[in-house]
Amino acid sequence: MQEKENNPKKSNQPNRKVDENSKDKQLEQFRNDNSEQYLTTDQGVRINHTDDSLKAGSRGPTLLEDFHFREKMTHFDHESMPERVVHARGSGAHGYFQPYDDSLKEFTRAKFLTDPNTKTPVFVRFSTVVGSRGSADTVRDVRGFATKFYTEEGNYDLVGNNMPVFFIQDANKFADLVHAIKPMPDSEMPQASAAHDTFWDFASLMPEINHMIMWVLSDRAIPRSFRMMDGFGVHTFRFVNEAGKGTFVKFHWKPKLGVHSLVWDEAQKLAGKDPDWLRRDLWEAIEMGDYPEFELNVQLVPEEDEFKFDFDLLDATKIIPEELVPLKPVGMMTLNRNPDNFYAETEQVAFHPGNLVPGIDVTNDTLLQGRLFSYIDTQINRFSSANFAELPINRPVVPVHNNQGAGFMRYTIGKGKVNYWPNSLGGGCPMMAPENRGAYVHYMEKVEGHKIRARSESFNDHYSQATLFWNSITEVEQKHIVDAAHFELGKVESKEIRQRMVGHFSKIDINLARMVAAGIGIEVPENFDQRSTGNFEDNEASRKMKKGKSVDDTAFVSMERRDKIETAKSRKVAILIENGFDYNEVMQVKQAIEDAGAHAKIVSKYLGMRKGINGETVEVDKSHVSTGSIMYDAIYIPDGKGSIEALMKEGDALHFINEAFKHHKSIATSGNGIMLLQKTSIGGFVFADPTSRDVKEHKGVVTAGNDADADEFATKFIEAIKKHRHWNREEKMSVPA
Template sequence: MNSKKNPKDNSQKIEDLNKDIEVGDGQKMTTNQGVKVNDDTSSLKAGDRGATLLEDFILREKITHFDHERIPERIVHARGSGAHGVFRVYDDSLKKYTKAAFLTDPSRETSVFTRFSTVAGFRGSADIPRDVRGFAVKFYTEEGVYDLVGNNMPVFFIQDAIKFPDLIHAVKPEPDNEIPQAASAHNTFWDFVSLSPETMHNVMWLMSDRAIPRSFRMMEGFGINTFRLINEQGESHFVKFHWKPLLGTHSVVWDEAQKINGQDPDFHRRDLYDAIEAGSFPEWELGLQIIPQEDEHKFDFDLLDPTKLVPEEIVPVLRVGKMTLNRNPDNFFAETEQAAFHPGHIVPGIDFSNDPLLQGRLFSYTDTQLSRLGGPNFHEIPINRSIAPIHNNQRDGISRMQINRGKTSYHPNSIGDGFPEQAKVSEGGFASYQERVDANKVRARSRSFMDFFSQPALFYNSLSEAEQAHLTDAFCFELGKVDIVDIRQRVVGLISQVDAGLAAKVAEGLGLEVEAPEQPINHQFGADADEADYQPVTVIPKLKSSPALSMANTVKGNIKTRQIAFLTADGFDGDSVASMKTALEAEGAMVKIIAPRSGMVKDSAGNSIKVDHSFLTFSSVLVDAIFVPAGKASTETLKQTPRAVHFIDEAFLHCKPIATAGEGRELVAISYVKNYPKSNPNDLDLENLGLLTGNGSGDNLAKKFIKAIGNHRFFEREKLGKIPA
């Protein structure tokens, strides 16, 4: 028999087998072995009422695969959502800092996959708990995969990775009853915080509005750790990575977040997916804070301390490129769920620092993927594959996809002519930065890490009045869930080291006295440490506030993708709706028609438009602003619809813009809003509070409304008192 292959036979190249499968017209159902299936709806039985037969290989394969469809969820960052996109650097100005081609060649468009996530909750938790958000970007560069793995907060809770299991055990549901889900408001988390003053900076961020973002598309990202950039000459610069959203950085308020979790627990996930499907692609600029090697010790904090940030007023953020997310995953599990990120996935031109949190992460991520994705070949899953060719001597293992030909799987070898051979640095080979190391092996931490309170104070002092009030309320809410008084008292003591006024407000809300400890408790050293090691370092920073830390100073005026609810009923003024809708959509906003019932709603001329949601299935917390059009009959119906009145009250409580045209103002007049401001309850033309009125179809109202929406929120209302909504 001729042993040569017939070029016309049915064999396929391995690369053909790895092609993605897309369901389309004309395809026949098969088993996983390619056998066409005649009946996928009934199992094989001994008679139509008899026992199911074990020989039914179609049933066995289908059920077996179903039984094993779930993989272990991530220990942290279990609930997330992702999207594909591209990144391009603006110019070649970074060549003096790094040799990474994707950061220096503006002609290259680098594909990316970005995943956003919460930290503490399980996969089935809701999208808007008070929590840190993960922000991980996988760059498919021509030099290999680079993963920038960070959060939406620039600092972390702990300084050394050895404490990470303790942190997560503390914030996760308590082990005796598995309560609470996706929440830090409970005894064990705050017990850990009260005994670990290094956590206070991240805790301040967690209690701020940064912990309840309006959208993944409207939050910043940070690499957290300090990395290095290495140029062609082998010179090193320290770098901090930032992602700056072009839509600005915005949040919801806490009462709103709790209601959103009930109304739509997939709020963030749906928001990202819908925006991309609508062609409103989310965009971020990549920012770098670059610090010369010789300036490592010039700051009043330690650059390697992950609980510290570098204020932008001291080291400006250079915006060097833009990431655009433009494609949703085709299969959530295969892509988003199986995506494996790792801060140790770097390319030539980027290297590590001695940040002790980073050093521990380099071990933890690989170890986690081995367990979660079944073995050492997780890099061969399509979403994780490098676009750069893979040539090494690693073989076998669970779920091996690549078929390596040849006799050798070792180096050095002569049988395979020495291939794959090592690459010289001049050929793109990776070489670690040659940092001089001369030290004793010690299990200790630098005293330069012992300043726990100056940067939390900087953060608090940088916030707007409204942000400070929200942070105070958050502390009161969270600690109010702690039923061990000693823990509450210890935390208030730590807060007093950050800001005495804040501590007094929190203590009052909890019914406590401020009892600042003579020295903050510090349980981060070993049993044999000297007592002096327990003493925090007091630093008086040169910078008293940093405007970049306040969301009040974010980008405003852009209303692209903002969700606007039009409250309607039969008899609304068609021109009022049409003119406002046209004006808003021209600015990129998205209009939702809300009515007492689903289906269609008619204007005063008898013309019908489609209702997007009824009041029964929709709420003000799911939109950014409210418009009530003119129309006498419509307004009268809405006045008799309690959910419509509540819509107004709730939106006003959450400081959202509200515009009314013509008779539409009467709906506001019967709501609780009529009592605000108390000094002049009949004046509803309160533009400074985001409450706008106008005639039926004039464009002047639309211009004012667009400006108000661009302001995001009107927190001045909170000074007037709370509406019971």
């Protein structure tokens, strides 16, 4: 190409009589003039009446000439685009990402990961997977964790989940998976749930799903908050450095607040009491300044080590145990702004795992390869246009120059004569960028083979990592998996399907199979033949094929064994009171709670003001009918004879306490409040003497005598809150709540 054609500043465009930049600025200034905010049509025509349509007489027929009514109604009729097939229910937030240092330069050209002085804007969308937009937040499900980085080299999308593995290995099974887990086609039930015959029929015939089943049945599937769950890129991607050398990479998001879950009973009740629980929690946290923070970590595997593990790096149903490849911290993401408009941003944001920047590339993971096609196709269907990338939430922060054109809702106003390449009439613009000017260059990899519908034998082990997961979690976590299996498979009407699933569980762990079977009407004889329940590979045969690095235990998959982050920051504490409470004690403990970064709310039978024993009053934040213990991380019942006597007569208050105890939450009270605890179903606990100066903590229940030091009482209560749950109460399941 000639030098003239290579220079983007030169062009054969005709001379303009009016300066284009000046005209554009004037037009934009006019559009942004909001000094008079009158109601207008979409064309800017001001309207003086919008409550009634134009009619022939006050009781006559509506006239077709009412352009305001027609525009208003037509727009409303078309306001809803087709919802996402999966990940339909979501919640989003703006923020930024900043790397710690430049240590990744050795592995990748991606500037946003290697320049510690750069804050890259991000938009994150959290979501459930199975349910529709109208389903509840707290269902048992995978959670989507998709991040759009608006980098200086273009948009990069890290599209992941809160679990590190997936259900299937090949994208060709994705439609079958989604059809099976969605509501059944004849009845359109159940909504947002895997607890039905079609899903478990599919699962029982697809042994590759077993590792993911363990994650979905675990507490990971019911997160306490979007702010308290991991994120994973799921697939193995590839970093490419300046020299063109590749390194395999797995992406991990780690929340600064730690990973915490709901309990199943709590999740079910929240679905009715507040189906928006997770999205409300995210929104309120950001509004209150409790900005969610996630640390980005990577696992790096040199290309020469690709085949040194006992699993295939390209198998999306496998993890790389952190004991084999430790996490390398990269940087911090902070979410500090809620969307201005849910539809325009959270609903219209469009992610695609193929939105890559120089230094990051894909691998031959067959599930990932299928997603590269599926995502773009899905977005075109949702928007009925290929121009969705021009929407404000999807636009990159860098200039866009290409020869795309036309299509529904085209926003860019192209200028000039040419929209093709090569050209001379446009001065050869937009021109090709050289590699040293930030051009994306695909990783050079030799690929050859016969055209065949087959799967690598290295993908054939479907049980060992499911067993690894089971063996690596705590006894409490194991019990929760068994309970979840009882619920899910207890909804399955076909005994044959339940039998097949017990067969799979037996290959993971025979004791797991027996515990699950006991709750779903299946018998497992002592001489149970693990190969008699389905036509799939024998576990021992697959294990014999295994070669390379492996581990028998990986603490990082356990929520309880991993490095625990204990903090009271952003926790919610309910203060139960009625008239006659100890005002001074409440103010002192409430202040200590807030100083620890937690939030305290006054809860009473009715809204309004409550009077303390000294005549001081406080305003009630929530009434019993509008809230519940399930919406708080801990409860505090202050002293005060009149208040305690009233609470003893309130069934809702007693239920509030029993339920919080059953859900393993911290409970604190003092003086007369101890008698209230004794009236509940909390038995066999060590309480302080109500008339003493003692402060006692027993399995998350903190009690103090009426002469105790309030600071000591508050300190022990906050320490209990930091633990989130007190699982050592697991044996106390007789509490009626």
